Amino acid sequence: MSGKVGTTQVGGRVGVVGTGHRARMYTRAVADRPDSTIVALCDLNSERIKVHQGLLKELGQPEAKTYHADDFQKMIDECKLDVLVVTTVDATHDLYIVPALKAGIRVLTEKPMTTSVEKCQRILKTVDETNGSLQVLFNYRYNPVHWKVEEVIASGKIGNVKSVHFEWLLDTVHGADYFRRWHRYKDKSGGLMVHKSSHHFDLVNFWINAKPKTVFGMGSLAFYGSENGKKSGWAKDYYRARDSKEAENDPFAIHLEDQADLKTLYADAEHVDNYHRDMNVFADDITIEDDMAVLVKYNTGATMTYHLTAYSPWEGYRVMFNGDKGRLELEVVESAYRVPQSKGGKSEGVVHGENALPQEGHKKITLQELWKQPVDVPFEEGKGGHGGGDEAMLDQIFGPRPGAQPSSTAVARLSANQIDGALAMAVGLAANESFRTGDKVEIKDLLGVEL
Numbered sequence: 001m002s003g004k005v006g007t008t009q010v011g012g013r014v015g016v017v018g019t020g021h022r023a024r025m026y027t028r029a030v031a032d033r034p035d036s037t038i039v040a041l042c043d044l045n046s047e048r049i050k051v052h053q054g055l056l057k058e059l060g061q062p063e064a065k066t067y068h069a070d071d072f073q074k075m076i077d078e079c080k081l082d083v084l085v086v087t088t089v090d091a092t093h094d095l096y097i098v099p100a101l102k103a104g105i106r107v108l109t110e111k112p113m114t115t116s117v118e119k120c121q122r123i124l125k126t127v128d129e130t131n132g133s134l135q136v137l138f139n140y141r142y143n144p145v146h147w148k149v150e151e152v153i154a155s156g157k158i159g160n161v162k163s164v165h166f167e168w169l170l171d172t173v174h175g176a177d178y179f180r181r182w183h184r185y186k187d188k189s190g191g192l193m194v195h196k197s198s199h200h201f202d203l204v205n206f207w208i209n210a211k212p213k214t215v216f217g218m219g220s221l222a223f224y225g226s227e228n229g230k231k232s233g234w235a236k237d238y239y240r241a242r243d244s245k246e247a248e249n250d251p252f253a254i255h256l257e258d259q260a261d262l263k264t265l266y267a268d269a270e271h272v273d274n275y276h277r278d279m280n281v282f283a284d285d286i287t288i289e290d291d292m293a294v295l296v297k298y299n300t301g302a303t304m305t306y307h308l309t310a311y312s313p314w315e316g317y318r319v320m321f322n323g324d325k326g327r328l329e330l331e332v333v334e335s336a337y338r339v340p341q342s343k344g345g346k347s348e349g350v351v352h353g354e355n356a357l358p359q360e361g362h363k364k365i366t367l368q369e370l371w372k373q374p375v376d377v378p379f380e381e382g383k384g385g386h387g388g389g390d391e392a393m394l395d396q397i398f399g400p401r402p403g404a405q406p407s408s409t410a411v412a413r414l415s416a417n418q419i420d421g422a423l424a425m426a427v428g429l430a431a432n433e434s435f436r437t438g439d440k441v442e443i444k445d446l447l448g449v450e451l
Contacts, residue, residue, distance in 0.1 A: 013037060
């Protein structure tokens with residue numbers, strides 16, 4: 001497999017396809033840096049594009065040219081892009097990555113890289129044929145606590161890693177959010193195993209410098225969905241929260257009108273494409289799982305037990321590495337608890353990503369070598385979204401903002417290419433297949449190629 005790794009900072013003419021909530025981070029990042037300019041915005045929804053145009057104006061930048069998603073090729077032909085940022089619905093990433101690579105454009109795509117074996121193969125083939133540059137935006141790699149874990153393991157202090165235990169908890173605000181929006185449909189997101197857990201699988205690949213080979217998993221829709229909501233007593237009878245009396249005091253509802261960004265991006269834009277961002281999490285059309293257990297075997301011989309729960313009272317994760325010379329433990333409490341929000345109430349933290357979560361807890365790395373007492377490992381404290389990972393990743397891609405200190409994590413080794421993207425999503429795809437069949441899955445057989 002060829003292709004260029006996105007290790008050098010980029011500049012020039014930038015296009016963004018997919019102008020939802022997450023895309024605003026990239027619009028701001030480019031506008032804040034003098035060597036790059038947003039010249040094109042593309043989306044199915046013209047109202048969401050207008051929000052980004054307003055953001056550019058607010059930041060003192062010129063308006064970008066705008067294109068409907070159906071006119072994406074026209075955008076490529078007309079705009080002479082140097083860089084394309086892809087932040088669309090996961091299942092559509094390949095529709096933009098492939099033609100951009102063929103046009104010689106450097107592509108930055110949100111994770112997951114894509115959502116199916118066929119689309120993954122298409123992307124890998126295109127990178128190989130064009131020798132193009134594709135970077136998958138795994139921002140969690142850039143969180144200082146995460147690269148410190150990689151440093152400790154690489155130092156050999158716990159020896160050769162033999163096993164990993166990884167538990168990730170999503171709370172009933174952030175976790176529930178995947179069940180309010182398009183992510184609740186597996187054909188659009190690949191389910192949480194692909195959309196969310198690709199973060200985690202990539203981290204393990206990165207931390208232990210290994211490639212996943214074999215996957216077995218069990219998953220279920222255990223908490224959300226109509227039947228489960230009736231059993232637990234949490235279910236309320238409404239389709240979506242907007243204009244629903246039933247939803248006003250539902251702790252699982254989101255009220256778009258209470259947060260300015262969500263109102264303009266979604267509530268005020270839904271007449272264009274009929275996309276509802278505030279659906280009932282206890283509906284009967286959900287096709288993804290919320291409770292998943294996975295076993296993974298790596299090419300180094302190491303194994304991982306992984307569990308994702310999407311309905312926890314607190315949010316965060318614990319990872320333990322067992323080596324032949326000791327043990328390393330990471331504990332991160334991203335939010336110690338949540339306070340339910342009713343309509344008209346304070347809406348802080350209803351969407352995860354751009355800022356630290358409310359009631360942020362602690363982070364701790366513990367090293368215990370054989371025959372020694374455990375010690376706390378010092379690390380840099382990141383600030384902002386995803387534990388400081390967002391800004392560090394943006395520094396690595398676009399360079400630091402004028403007058404700002406460059407992040408110490410903005411180094412080339414953290415960049416993830418198409419192979420990293422494929423290996424991370426392949427674990428999720430294999431887990432989904434194992435959920436379906438009850439059998440273990442070989443990633444080489446699933447992808448039809450050994451990466």
